[in-house]
Amino acid sequence: MTVTIKDVSKDAKVSIKTVSRVINNEANVAEETKKKVLVSVKKLGFRPNKSAQSLRSKRSFIIALLYDNPNKSYLADVQSGIFKACKLTGYNLVIQECDYKSPDLNNTILEFVNDLKIDGLILTPPLSDMDDFLKDLDKNKIEYAVIAPSTKKAESLYVSSNDYEAAYKLTSEIIKHGHKQIGFIKGHPKHSASSLRFNGFIDAIVNHSLETNDDWIKQGNFSFKSGFDAGVEIFHSENIPSAIFASNDSMAAGIMKSAQMKGLKIPDDISIAGFDDSPIADEIWPALTTVRQPVEKMANHAAKILMAKFNGIEESNQSKEFKSDLILRESLKTL
Amino acid sequence: MTVTIKDVSKDAKVSIKTVSRVINNEANVAEETKKKVLVSVKKLGFRPNKSAQSLRSKRSFIIALLYDNPNKSYLADVQSGIFKACKLTGYNLVIQECDYKSPDLNNTILEFVNDLKIDGLILTPPLSDMDDFLKDLDKNKIEYAVIAPSTKKAESLYVSSNDYEAAYKLTSEIIKHGHKQIGFIKGHPKHSASSLRFNGFIDAIVNHSLETNDDWIKQGNFSFKSGFDAGVEIFHSENIPSAIFASNDSMAAGIMKSAQMKGLKIPDDISIAGFDDSPIADEIWPALTTVRQPVEKMANHAAKILMAKFNGIEESNQSKEFKSDLILRESLKTL
DNA sequence: TACCCCATTGATATCGTTGTCAAAATACAT
DNA sequence: ATGTATTTTGACAACGATATCAATGGGGTA
Numbered sequence: 266m267t268v269t270i271k272d273v274s275k276d277a278k279v280s281i282k283t284v285s286r287v288i289n290n291e292a293n294v295a296e297e298t299k300k301k302v303l304v305s306v307k308k309l310g311f312r313p314n315k316s317a318q319s320l321r322s323k324r325s326f327i328i329a330l331l332y333d334n335p336n337k338s339y340l341a342d343v344q345s346g347i348f349k350a351c352k353l354t355g356y357n358l359v360i361q362e363c364d365y366k367s368p369d370l371n372n373t374i375l376e377f378v379n380d381l382k383i384d385g386l387i388l389t390p391p392l393s394d395m396d397d398f399l400k401d402l403d404k405n406k407i408e409y410a411v412i413a414p415s416t417k418k419a420e421s422l423y424v425s426s427n428d429y430e431a432a433y434k435l436t437s438e439i440i441k442h443g444h445k446q447i448g449f450i451k452g453h454p455k456h457s458a459s460s461l462r463f464n465g466f467i468d469a470i471v472n473h474s475l476e477t478n479d480d481w482i483k484q485g486n487f488s489f490k491s492g493f494d495a496g497v498e499i500f501h502s503e504n505i506p507s508a509i510f511a512s513n514d515s516m517a518a519g520i521m522k523s524a525q526m527k528g529l530k531i532p533d534d535i536s537i538a539g540f541d542d543s544p545i546a547d548e549i550w551p552a553l554t555t556v557r558q559p560v561e562k563m564a565n566h567a568a569k570i571l572m573a574k575f576n577g578i579e580e581s582n583q584s585k586e587f588k589s590d591l592i593l594r595e596s597l598k599t600l
Numbered sequence: 601m602t603v604t605i606k607d608v609s610k611d612a613k614v615s616i617k618t619v620s621r622v623i624n625n626e627a628n629v630a631e632e633t634k635k636k637v638l639v640s641v642k643k644l645g646f647r648p649n650k651s652a653q654s655l656r657s658k659r660s661f662i663i664a665l666l667y668d669n670p671n672k673s674y675l676a677d678v679q680s681g682i683f684k685a686c687k688l689t690g691y692n693l694v695i696q697e698c699d700y701k702s703p704d705l706n707n708t709i710l711e712f713v714n715d716l717k718i719d720g721l722i723l724t725p726p727l728s729d730m731d732d733f734l735k736d737l738d739k740n741k742i743e744y745a746v747i748a749p750s751t752k753k754a755e756s757l758y759v760s761s762n763d764y765e766a767a768y769k770l771t772s773e774i775i776k777h778g779h780k781q782i783g784f785i786k787g788h789p790k791h792s793a794s795s796l797r798f799n800g801f802i803d804a805i806v807n808h809s810l811e812t813n814d815d816w817i818k819q820g821n822f823s824f825k826s827g828f829d830a831g832v833e834i835f836h837s838e839n840i841p842s843a844i845f846a847s848n849d850s851m852a853a854g855i856m857k858s859a860q861m862k863g864l865k866i867p868d869d870i871s872i873a874g875f876d877d878s879p880i881a882d883e884i885w886p887a888l889t890t891v892r893q894p895v896e897k898m899a900n901h902a903a904k905i906l907m908a909k910f911n912g913i914e915e916s917n918q919s920k921e922f923k924s925d926l927i928l929r930e931s932l933k934t935l
Numbered sequence: 936t937a938c939c940c941c942a943t944t945g946a947t948a949t950c951g952t953t954g955t956c957a958a959a960a961t962a963c964a965t
Numbered sequence: 966a967t968g969t970a971t972t973t974t975g976a977c978a979a980c981g982a983t984a985t986c987a988a989t990g991g992g993g994t995a
Contacts, residue, residue, distance in 0.1 A: 269981055280945040285983060293942055315715050316660070317981035319651035320950050327694070337676035337879065348697050357716060359662070359694040362683050380650050381692060489883045518883045525885040544672065548824045548853045549884050550860040604951055615975040620953060628972055652951035655980050 268311040277305040288313055325382040327357045328571065331374065332389045333365040336487065336515065338543045339560060343389060343412065346564030354572050359383070365391055365455075371401045378407055385409060385571045387564070391455040393423075410571040412563060415457025422570050423584045424563040428458045431556045431589040432465025432512070435538055438554075438591060439508050440473050443600030444536060448481030448509040450495045450516050456487065462512040462540060481506045485516045492519025500527045507535060507600060514539035514546045517553055521596070532598035542592055551595030558589045603646045612640040623648055660717040662692045663906060666709065667724045668700040671822065671850065673878045674895060678724060678747065681899030689907050694718070700726050700790075706736045713742055720744055720906045722899070726790040728758075745906040747898060750792025757905050758919045759898040763793045766891045766924040767800025767847070770873055773889075773926060774843050775808050778935030779871065783816030783844040785830045785851050791822065797847040797875060816841045820851045827854025835862045842871065842935060849874035849881045852888055856931070867933035877927055886930035893924045 270288075274281045279298060286294050287302040305311075319325045330347055332340060344360070351358050361377060363370055377383065385408035392398065393411040399421070402409055410422035417423055439447055449466050452459035470477055480502060483495035492511055496519060499505060511517035517539030521531055529535050531551055539546055542557035566585055605623075609616045614633060621629050622637040640646070654660045665682055667675060679695070686693050696712060698705055712718065720743035727733065728746040734756075737744055745757035752758055774782055784801050787794035805812055815837060818830035827846055831854060834840060846852035852874030856866055864870050866886055874881055877892035901920055 267981095270983095271981080281981095282945060282983080283943085286944090289983085293944090295943065298943080312711065312715060314655070314981050316651050316654035316717060317950090318983075320649070320655050320952085321981080321983040323950090325651070337673040341672035341675055344695065345697065348695070357694055357696075357712075359692050360679065360683070361692075362680065376647065377692075380647060382651060489879070515883070522883065522885045522887075544824070545880050545883060548850070548857065548880060550857040552857075602951095605953095606951080616951095617953080617975060617977095618973085621974090624953085628974090630973060633973080649951050652980090653953075655982085656951080656953040658980090 267314075268309045269314070270311070272309055273302065273305045273311050276309060277302045319382050323382055324384055326355065327359055327381060327383055328385045328387065328568065329378070329381075329383045330358060330360045330387050330389070331363055331392055332360070333363055333392060335389055336513075336541075336543065339541070340389075342560040343387075343564040346561035346566075347387060347568040349561075350565050350568035350572065354576075356384070356572060363392070365395060370395075371398055374398075375401065375405060375407075378405075383407075384575055387567050387571060388412065390414075390457060391453070394455070394457050408571060408575050410567040412567050413458060415460070417584065421584075422567070422574060424567045424570075424587065425584075426558045426563065426587045426589050428461035428589075429465040429468075431558075431591070432462040432510075432540070433469045434465075434591055435540070435554075435556055436466045436469035436510060437473065438593070439510060439536065439538060439597065440469065440475065442508075442536070442597055444506075444508040445475055446478065446481070446506040446508070447475070448483070448499055448506040449477075450483050450485045450492055450509065450511040450520065452512040452516070453486045454484070459487075459512060466510060478504075478506070480504070481509070485511070487513050487515060489515045489519045492516025493523050494519070496520040496523030500524060500529065505535065508538065508597070509535065510538045510540075512540050514541045514543040514553060514555055517555070517596075518545050518549060521549065521553075532596050536598050537596045546592070547594070554594045554597035555592050556589045557592050559587050563587050602649075603644045604649070605646070607644055608637065608640045608646050611644060612637045654717050658717055659719055661690065662694055662716060662718055663720045663722065663903065664713070664716075664718045665693060665695045665722050665724070666698055666727055667695070668698055668727060670724055671848075671876075671878065674876070675724075677895040678722075678899040681896035681901075682722060682903040684896075685900050685903035685907065689911075691719070691907060698727070700730060705730075706733055709733075710736065710740060710742075713740075718742075719910055722902050722906060723747065725749075725792060726788070729790070729792050743906060743910050745902040747902055748793060750795070752919065756919075757902070757909060759902045759905075759922065760919075761893045761898065761922045761924050763796035763924075764800040764803075766893075766926070767797040767845075767875070768804045769800075769926055770875070770889075770891055771801045771804035771845060772808065773928070774845060774871065774873060774932065775804065775810065777843075777871070777932055779841075779843040780810055781813070781816070781841040781843070782810070783818070783834055783841040784812075785818050785820045785827055785844065785846040785855065787847040787851070788821045789819070794822075794847060801845060813839075813841070815839070816844070820846070822848050822850060824850045824854045827851025828858050829854070831855040831858030835859060835864065840870065843873065843932070844870065845873045845875075847875050849876045849878040849888060849890055852890070852931075853880050853884055856884065856888075867931050871933045872931045881927070882929070889929045889932035890927050891924045892927050894922050898922050 270281050270284045274284045287299050388411045390413050393414040413425050414423050485491035517537050521537050539553045539555040542555045546553040546555045605616050605619045609619045622634050723746045725748050728749040748760050749758050786798050820826035852872050874888045874890040877890045881888040881890045
């Protein structure tokens with residue numbers, strides 16, 4: 266019924282092991298033998314049985330994406346990037362939603378990896394920063410690549426974006442547009458990006474000799490509602506800033522809504538900027554000035570270097586920082 | 601190092617096969633023996649090796665989600681629903697993005713299923729309606745459950761929502777609000793939901809003795825841009841409707857943006873309604889009147905009945921139609 | 936020519952389960 | 966008490982690949 270190595274070996278008149286060597290690209294196979302085998306493989310339509318390979322070699326050709334409830338569009342982009350990398354290498358992707366607050370997160374994941382013989386993991390924030398968890402992975406010799414960690418360890422695989430720099434640039438741009446009174450909505454405290462973006466903001470303010478006002482700096486958690494609530498608080502007072510920089514687009518949308526409900530016109534009465542360039546940024550009116558991170562590309566790279574690593578390929582086996590782009594849209598007005 | 605069945609069998613003083621029987625919940629194991637084995641399993645922390653199980657039994661305890669570029673938040677909801685079902689049963693989920701237009705879609709998927717010994721598939725639109733593809737799955741005895749198919753076949757597993765009825769209700773509600781001139785933006789022609797929603801709209805119009813105007817009925821494809829373009833066309837003319845019902849929220853947001861850019865006030869100058877209650881519906885201003893489908897629950901149910909089927913459980917092994925809720929928000933005005 | 940080295944190949948054990956089939960133990964009927 | 970049916974159990978093969986290690990053969994060196 267199904268074609269096995271044995272069938273191929275008979276057809277090619279070589280031993281089973283030699284066929285195995287060829288399909289695994291092992292060294293020391295005569296060029297001619299290799300050709301013969303490949304012809305038979307093609308002719309018979311042989312495809313190795315992954316379960317058998319996995320059982321014997323302890324590799325599954327599966328990588329897993331671990332995430333804890335991120336933004337939906339972010340997740341979709343990450344997935345899509347990983348997926349494209351998998352397609353090239355023939356790997357498969359299994360996804361695992363997990364609870365970063367769970368006390369047995371570590372065990373759950375170790376069991377999961379062990380059960381499926383997962384070859385490697387890709388972690389998204391906030392998992393990227395759970396040192397305790399990462400150490401456990403190291404201890405168990407589980408390969409992984411992290412997306413957007415707060416501390417970039419030289420010995421581990423990661424991809425990151427220049428959040429600090431991008432926030433600094435966007436803030437500078439807001440200032441260039443003539444704004445002197447600028448509010449800021451912070452992101453989820455557990456996400457490394459939050460503090461990076463905030464620091465970029467603050468440093469830009471200071472370097473341009475402006476001042477911040479604590480009433481205009483609110484703690485959010487990246488959700489629409491937290492942005493909305495922050496907006497309600499800010500607009501409740503008499504003294505409102507001329508621009509607000511929210512550390513992601515969902516919160517920026519929240520701010521916009523609260524402003525519009527209050528009767529404020531955007532950008533005439535107040536300018537708004539976000540971060541991420543998520544779909545909503547361009548689908549609301551006025552469209553949001555924001556920062557675009559190449560999320561899909563980052564995830565793609567993470568998957569590539571991860572797979573390169575456990576395939577022993579050193580070339581391009583490099584962690585990398587990606588650059589974000591400023592996207593100027595209608596929500597930012599020149600004063 | 602790792603605990604195998606053999607270890608358990610020694611510890612429990614039974615044969616290997618008996619242990620296998622216990623962990624697979626097979627019949628005809630004496631109650632006392634079963635207990636003994638379970639004690640040993642627990643004591644030693646035994647976990648069956650999935651690769652070996654899969655190799656021998658041709659089952660992988662993996663199901664796969666197939667999708668082709670759906671809306672990001674839809675995808676996330678579907679995934680999440682499936683995921684919760686998997687957690688209960690110990691199954692794992694692998695995802696597979698595919699191209700429904702590709703000529704070798706069928707082969708790609710068959711190979712994928714065969715390679716990983718995938719136990720079953722869950723299909724989202726527009727794959728749910730590709731009869732040719734489904735027939736190929738049937739022919740190869742691959743189990744699957746479809747989400748929102750256009751034709752509900754009694755012999756296959758599906759979950760659906762009452763799109764027709766919901767569109768009818770929402771249209772009636774718009775009419776009740778005093779609107780007599782109502783536009784409609786159709787969805788992606790390949791998605792079954794598109795025609796159902798359109799039919800619901802038309803029938804409501806007719807049953808309320810109203811008339812449609814072809815200038816106000818535009819073909820879209822569920823994307824923001826297609827909604828935006830449709831809006832631009834409609835608002836370009838002198839004669840505009842008092843309300844527009846877009847068959848999903850992204851397109852509704854597109855309409856809103858085009859209206860607002862034209863200087864039209866929502867809902868004072870024009871009312872807008874969408875469908876799906878995607879995140880954007882509540883994050884724009886004014887918030888969108890729409891229809892909420894229990895997407896996550898639907899996907900959850902699809903996964904459950906799928907797994908129940910190949911586990912031979914007949915109970916609750918039923919396809920099901922889910923009800924959607926009308927969500928009335930600010931974008932709809934009473935005339 | 937004799938010897939060694941290294942590239943190439945193959946025979947066989949092995950990974951950890953489940954399937955097959957028959958044996959043993961028990962229950963039931965006569 | 967005996968025979969039959971049924972439940973319970975186990976020995977061993979099988980799934981389809983890779984790992985180990987030894988065998989083979991050609992080339993180079995002394």
